[in-house]
Amino acid sequence: MLIRRRPTWYIPESRATPESAYLDRRNFLKxxxxxxxxxxxxSAGCADQATRAQPxxxxxxxxxxxxxxxxxxxxxxxxxxxxAFTLDRELTDELVAxxxxxxxEFTTTKExxxxxxxxxxxxxxTVDIAGLVKQPKRWDIDQLIRKLPLExxxxxxxxxxxxAMAVPWTGFPLRSxxxxxQPNSNAKFIRFFSLADKKTMPGLSAGYPWPYNEAxxxxxxxNDMALIATGIYGHQLPKxxxxxxxxxxxxxxxxxxxxxxxxxxxxxxxxxxxxxxxSPQEYGFYANxxxxxxxPRWSQASERLIGTxxxxxxxxxxxxxxxxxxxxxxxxxxxxx
Ligand SMILES: Nc1nc2c(c(=O)[nH]1)N[C@H]1C(S)=C(S)[C@@H](COP(=O)(O)O)O[C@H]1N2
Ligand SMILES: [Mo]
Numbered sequence: 380m381l382i383r384r385r386p387t388w389y390i391p392e393s394r395a396t397p398e399s400a401y402l403d404r405r406n407f408l409k410x411x412x413x414x415x416x417x418x419x420x421x422s423a424g425c426a427d428q429a430t431r432a433q434p435x436x437x438x439x440x441x442x443x444x445x446x447x448x449x450x451x452x453x454x455x456x457x458x459x460x461x462x463a464f465t466l467d468r469e470l471t472d473e474l475v476a477x478x479x480x481x482x483x484e485f486t487t488t489k490e491x492x493x494x495x496x497x498x499x500x501x502x503x504x505t506v507d508i509a510g511l512v513k514q515p516k517r518w519d520i521d522q523l524i525r526k527l528p529l530e531x532x533x534x535x536x537x538x539x540x541x542x543a544m545a546v547p548w549t550g551f552p553l554r555s556x557x558x559x560x561q562p563n564s565n566a567k568f569i570r571f572f573s574l575a576d577k578k579t580m581p582g583l584s585a586g587y588p589w590p591y592n593e594a595x596x597x598x599x600x601x602n603d604m605a606l607i608a609t610g611i612y613g614h615q616l617p618k619x620x621x622x623x624x625x626x627x628x629x630x631x632x633x634x635x636x637x638x639x640x641x642x643x644x645x646x647x648x649x650x651x652x653x654x655x656x657x658s659p660q661e662y663g664f665y666a667n668x669x670x671x672x673x674x675p676r677w678s679q680a681s682e683r684l685i686g687t688x689x690x691x692x693x694x695x696x697x698x699x700x701x702x703x704x705x706x707x708x709x710x711x712x713x714x715x716x
Contacts, residue, residue: 452524457613461531543684604699
């Protein structure tokens with residue numbers, strides 16, 4: 380994969396920072412006192428772009444709030460908040476979260492995802508349930524959502540690039556979906572695929588192993604933290620966050636939280652995954668958050684909160700060790716990669 384052969388300072392010309400943005404960036408970095416700014420500068424892979432670290436522009440087109448189509452399940456939001464999930468930090472401002480996204484199917488420029496993702500068509504939408512399962516079926520998304528128990532949860536989110544946020548997701552436990560579709564007893568892994576539609580997703584022209592895909596062990600999928608999100612900030616998911624249905628795995632690096640899912644497969648063998656295929660030296664299968672295990676090109680010891688720019692120490696399993704560490708206690712292999 381070309382990613383690894385590029386020098387760390389490589390910036391594709393199409394992504395070079397215009398001068399005005401550079402000046403803004405300097406002001407922003409000064410203001411935020413960003414200690415590790417530039418550590419990851421210029422990676423063409425899934426790395427934090429210091430050049431992208433500006434807060435959302437004040438004149439950002441506000442359409443992102445209203446671009447949600449009226450769907451048969453729009454009335455289910457806001458859902459009841461599950462009080463078991465509390466935060467140690469402020470919620471990220473909604474506009475900040477909605478204008479700083481990773482969604483490589485559209486663009487690698489985080490501030491432009493929300494605009495380009497407008498072209499995504501999210502109804503009709505179906506999700507195929509396939510593989511080692513008693514009820515293989517193509518589900519209509521609204522029929523599926525209505526079968527499952529929506530609730531709101533406040534979760535931290537930690538990108539492998541070292542930026543972080545805290546947001547209120549609405550969704551249902553992945554386990555409730557697994558129970559609904561009943562995998563066979565020989566299913567050991569669950570695999571997810573995103574939509575890959577060349578007509579609406581300009582980023583698919585880049586040389587990555589599309590469609591975006593991810594996987595978990597069945598034990599991980601059964602953990603209560605594993606959420607399928609259909610909403611955020613008390614309404615349906617806007618397109619840039621992975622509408623109409625995405626995974627949220629807050630104890631793992633953000634790239635595991637696959638967006639805009641169209642297919643879920645149960646298998647008995649560990650499947651390949653998108654980032655591990657694209658750059659196997661840099662991204663593993665488990666990707667559990669650990670401050671003491673650096674990425675080959677940068678430290679994971681601390682994280683930068685988007686919006687405020689504040690830095691905080693990274694927490695083991697992103698602060699969810701009490702809920703997930705048991706999953707890995709017998710594991711001899713490297714699960715922090
Ligand atoms: N299909 C798809 N899912 C994806 C990605 C992507 O590029 N494509 N990026 C991942 C990464 S690296 C992160 S950090 C989160 C970002 O989610 P957000 O934009 O809603 O904050 O989505 C993850 N899911
Ligand atoms: Mo990420």
